[in-house]
Amino acid sequence: MANMVISEMGLPKWIANIFAARNIVTAKEALSLTEFELMEFLDVGLAEVTSAVAHISEIVCPPYQTALLLMEQRVQNEHLAGHLPTRLKGLDEALCGGIPFGVLTELVGPAGIGKTQFCLKLSLLASLPASYGGLDGRVIYIDVESKFSSRRMIEIGMKSFPEIFHMKGMAQEMGGRILVLHPTSLSEFTESLQQIKVSLLQHQVKLLVIDSMAALVSGEYEQGAPRQHALGWHVSFIKSLAEFSRIPIVVTNQVRSQSRDEACQYSFQAQRWDDTKEDRTRHDSHLVAALGVHWAHAVTIRLVLESKSGQRFIKVAKSPISPPLAFPFNITSSGMSLLSDDGFELTGPDINTIHCQGHNDIINFVGESLQ
Template sequence: MFGSASLEPTLPVFLRKQVWGRREREGECSLWVREMANKVLSEMGLPKSITNIFTARNLLTAKDVLSLTEFELMELLDVGFAEVTTAVAQVSEISSPPYQTALSLLEQCIQNEYLSGHLPTRLKGLDEVLCGGIPFGVLTELVGPAGIGKTQFCMKLSLLASLPTKFGGLEGRVIYVDVESKFSSRRMIEIGVSSFPDIFHMEGMAQEMAGRILVLQPSSLAEFTESLQQIKVSLLQHQVKLLVIDSMTAVVSGDTSLSVVFRSLAEFSRIPVVVTNQVRSQCSDEISQYAFQVQSRDDTIEESARFDSHLVPALGIHWSHAVTIRLVLEAKSGERFMKVAKSPISPPLVFPFNITSSGISLLTDVGVEMIGPQINAIQNQGHSDVINFLSERLP
């Protein structure tokens, strides 16, 4: 006999098999899932009689046992159903990760934030709601229509990451993947001169900071994929403190598998990774995406029209799951707004802003909380795509 049958029932085997198979195919196994799968039965403290039978049938790891149905195990081990379910319950209990309390998770979160840090945006209201700025170790996404200010924001972040620490920067290198050839060194220097005149008027400082920003301009998906290896090497060999991809939409299109790559890069390197995403027209079938939204179709369309929400992020819902922070830039009635549409540490808030010679500037440091369709609505009404400022006067 395999021992007591008093353990909690395990996950139904058809769900276990789906979890193993799906996670392996997608390459998205989390660390604890891999550890669980590779735990050796002989090292799990199981009764020797159980281990010997499993070993004799070449079942050596937790995955070997939990990937088979109870009936497959009965046939393979030549034992009864009760004995099999008890054995599976013991393997599941020992190999599964322990429970954590909400308090322990909060303590871990605080510790991780302390170790990882943030890149301050110098936008007071935004930095306050994000508890310091753009967080390290996760993906932060900027979504919005063309000309709304996404690249302006990314260039300002690049300057802040390269700024000397004594002036509040990270004093590091920046990798800026300029997929759409929108990066402008002249505009970046203009932002620097307007934002930090005392620093940029120091002899050689502008050249020094500009020299820390490494710009890649892949012209195709193949070049973009090849540049990933160069990025990984640079993260290891240089003091890279920020990675920007502007924009993902131009090369990724409907393929969101690269989200796993960049999320892993963020977690591995513990730096802020910022990506931009374009918008596309919303299909009528996408207006209500979930079965638990019980509004009638007519009511949903009517409410959507009321907020003029016909634009959605171009890379879709699967990409959004990889993103930790989503900032939406939009325009309505000639005014621009920045929305904190997704954040684990902030409610949905909106800030009006404009773009000046020093980049994006919030008109107020107090965000207005959003509810309902406003959170996910992306509007693009009455703003100019042309931003000239003083660029023509720069050398």
């Protein structure tokens, strides 16, 4: 709009000719000057300049939109973009269908809480045939900490979708659709990103999982500015992958203790340090998501997995379409299972504080600890 030609805007011919004679051709060139500069440059009066600028501005200015129209457009875009259903009814309803396409969804939680279990189930759901509610595609699973277990994945499939996995050769076919990478450093991961971008199209990939992003940088950078700088390019690239491929991208993140200075600076992230001793015990360890505030702004959906008094919860801590909600869950032989589809709404520090009480007794069903 800014490059529209002034001579085609319907101005009186005489003023349009003056603009042309002074080599002011586009709306951008005219509006880049003040009215007094135009008066001097065009050698006309203030009234004529004001009228011309108002006319040009009215034509190139984007039209107004109502809040109702913006909301309707967003709902339509969400519907067209698509979702990967998690098969967790309450969570899918809160997210208007599941894990959204085209954006970053982050899973945050302490070790052993169930992040990888959730990612394994999502990988199966993305690879399932469309006739069974899946995306009928391949999955790229970036396994940074060597937590991926094909045995556990097949167990989840057998328990969750027995009608599929008991068919001859189906377990092998599903397993063959999940491509697992094991980068050992951030630099190695960086080198593979361009190939991943090509693979997203060549192999009909319908889900990208990075488990975990924090582990990629923990061995190379300390917490703080160097890490933020190192991640800046990667965040931009991964976000562009999501927008380019229009698939869901799920990234797991670790937790860390929050210092007192950070608590004062970012009071929205955790319980304040000036609480009473009783409150400190209740909110035990002042844990927050790793990778910092800049990373937090980059993700569209943040799901926090935590444990309080031995009960595990998954909560929607950040979402443009859902209020902060928490759902109690268990890890079973078929993966994550909600104990209630009716989430309860969170307020205040509970939205971002991450609790870590009594979850060390989680075990899986093949004799290995869950991660």
